[in-house]
Amino acid sequence: MPGPCTGVGCCKSEIPPGLLFYETTIRNFPPGGKDYTFYSNSTPCRYVFLVDKDWFSYNDRVFLNRTDDFDVPVVLDWAIRNVGNCSAARQNTTDFACRGAHSECFNVTNGLGYRCNCSQGYDGNPYLEVLDGGCTDINECQLKGEYPCYGVCNNTQGSYTCQCHPGTSGDATSKDGCRPKDKFTLALKVVTGVSVGVFLLVFMCFWLYLGLQKRKLIKAKQSFFEHNGGVILQQQMHSYSGTAGGGGGGFKIFSEEELEKATNNFSADQILGRGGHGIVYKGVLEDKAVVAIKKSKVMEATETKEFAREMLILSQINHRNVVKLHGCCLEVEVPMLVYEYVSNGTLYHYIHGGEGLDNNKALDTRLRIAAESAEALSYMHSSASPPILHGDVKTANILLDDNLTAKVTDFGASKLAPNDEVEIATLVQGTCGYLDPEYLMTCQLTDKSDVYSFGVVLLELLTGKKPIRFDGPEEGRSLVSGFMTAAKVGGHYELLDSQVRNEMGPEALEEITHLMMRCVSMSGEELSSMKEVAKRLEALRRYQRHPWGQAGAGDPEEGQSLLGREQQRDVSYKFKPHDVLDLEEGSTYTFSL
Structure with missing residues (x-):
């Protein structure tokens, strides 16, 4: 107990309809039975009765053990049966x-x-x-309990009416249902009804318009996502995550809403900088991570073909001197890139922004920044698989963190190294003053193109001068051509920053000059590789830190040993007159074949 009457201590059977006779009998179980259950649940009283099945409920032991007389309801089952229906x-x-x-x-x-x-x-x-x-x-008006009426009640044949008292309206069958009539005339009701109808119609049209626009927006986002290689990128990310030791390296595909929220709807006060490829915004993601979001202006159709593959490969780059690519947004016409945020601005602003370098560590800081930048480019050229060419190396694309550690960024013009050596780009992209002349003439981007651009960065870092200038004579507008021209007559030392000349010894000056000239050589065959450049810069930095490396001190032969090569004296620098693009500094030069 409680429970149904199943036969243990209680037995119940429903009487089927249509029976004309039914007899009940009480019998005992025969003694000596093996099933102890029947005897353990037995009671001294036994009784049987017919009862309405809806009344009987076997849920009370007291009810089961009753010994007194008690009444139960039974149902009189009858009908007029002289006909069938x-x-x-x-x-x-x-x-x-x-x-x-x-x-x-x-x-x-x-x-x-x-x-x-x-x-x-x-x-x-x-x-x-x-x-x-x-x-x-039935007179319903006299039966208020069964037929409530709080107004004027009128009995009718088979029914009744209940109306509110004159001057009131509402539901008279409910208490307080009748209320005084308002003075809202029929004309006002008509005007109000028409106005509400027109408003609802306009609202529905506006709602439908918004729904259609939202649907169009969703379709447009999906179209952009597929066009920008989103499906391929998702498949590749899944493939990477399924391999041993694989994974997207924290790479994520962001929605446009996430980036809008992170940048306060791309507010102007969140802008970190503007460039030839687009605008960079500072953003804060939902997990409080601070990032830099690059919103590009345009992307050529040819660039979308390999975009997904390039994004996944770039996301795998994990180098302390390369800005980490956290993810991208593909549901917009031109994909947006989400980078690691670097707090201390660009190397361009550090050199030309007026703040100046730390006088106590200026030369060492410059050499360290140069060495770290070269190491990052060397890593992309030599250690990345497949090799990655930056394509737009310049001081504006080298960021500095709080410790002035260099981080190369902006892969907006970067390309994976072509598998086929005869593969040629259809247009030239880059920044004037940093463009490799050979790349400009052949339209073929190679690792030497980055070496040349880095040579311009190194020259800019050590001279403190901009690559292109418009103040002064025409022949001195290009920093590279001016330096190489001065090198022919031995006057190139005068172009270096005074602090560089004062702190560098002659061996180091000759070494850095030789390295810069190798980088900006007009012939690609004469250019050093980024790996060699990084190695030379690190050796030069170690040499400069050594007491023999200071200006006016040290043994030349020991210096040659520390520099890691036989000192090349009487260096003959090749210089071929080529047209130099004297365009506005910071602009992007592009032409089609």
Whole structure:
């Protein structure tokens, strides 16, 4: 207990309809039975009764153990059974039992036959005529409990009406349902109804318009996502994550809403800088990570073909001197890139921004920045698989953190090294003053193009001068051509920053001059590789830190050993007159073949 009456201590059986006789008997189980359950649940009292099945509930031990007399409700199951149903009974009006004027016949469910009821709104004996006490009208107005009416009640035949008192309106069958009528005239109601209808119509049209625009926006985003290689990138990320030791390296595909929220809807006060390829914004992601978001202006159709592959490869770059690529947004016309945020601005601003270098560590800081930048480019050329060419190396694309550690950024013009050596670009991209002349003439981007651009960066770093100048004579506008021209007559030392000349010894000056001239050589065959440049710069930095490396000190032969090469004296620098692009500093030069 509690539970159903299943036979243990209690037995219940429903009586099926249609039976004319039913007898109940109480019997005991034979003694000596093996099943102890029957005897453990036995009681001294035993009884049996017929009862309405909806009343009986076997959930009370007290009820089971009753010994007193008690009454139970039983159901009188009866019907007029001289015919099968109401249809057959109506055919013989003489024997039809439903005699009242307002009585109704209904078929019974306990076998053949029928019974009668008074119609709704009437009460009495449906088997008698009205004059003999048959079905008569109910006066609902006198039965407030069953038929509530808090207004004016009027009884009708078979029903009643209940209306609010004059001057009020509402539901009279509810308490406080009737309220004083307002003075809202029919004309005002019509005007209000029309106005509300027009408003709802306009609102629905506007809502539909917004829905269509939203749907178009979703389709446009999906189209941009697929066009920009989003599906391919997702498959490649999944493939990388499935390999041993693989994974996207934290690379994520961001939605446009995420980046809008991170930049306060690309607010102007979040702009970190502007360039030839686009605008860079500072953003804060939901996880509070600070990032730099590059919103590019245009991207050629040819660049979208390899974009997904290039993004995944760039995301795998993990070098302390390369700005980490955290992810991208592909559901816009031109993909947006999400980079690691570097707090101390660009090397260009550090050199030309007016803040100046630390006087105590100026030369060492310059050499360290140059060495770190060269190491980053060397890593991309030699250690990345496949090799990555930057394509737009300049001081504006070298960032500095709080410790003035160099970090190369902006792969907007970067390319994977072509598998086929005869693969040629269809247009030239880069920044004037840093463009490799051979790349400008052949349109073929190679690792030597980055070496040349880095040579310009190194020259800019050690001279403190901009690559292109417009103040002064025409022949001195290009920093590279001016330096190489001065080198022919031995006057190139004068172009170096005074602090560089004062702190560098002659061996170091000759070494750095030789290295810069090798980098900006007009012939690609004469250019050093980035790996060699990085190695030379690190050796030069170690030499400069050594007491023998200071200006006016040291043994030349020991200096040659520390520099890691036989000192080349009487260096003959090759210089071929080529046209120099004297365009506005910072602009991008592009032409089609």
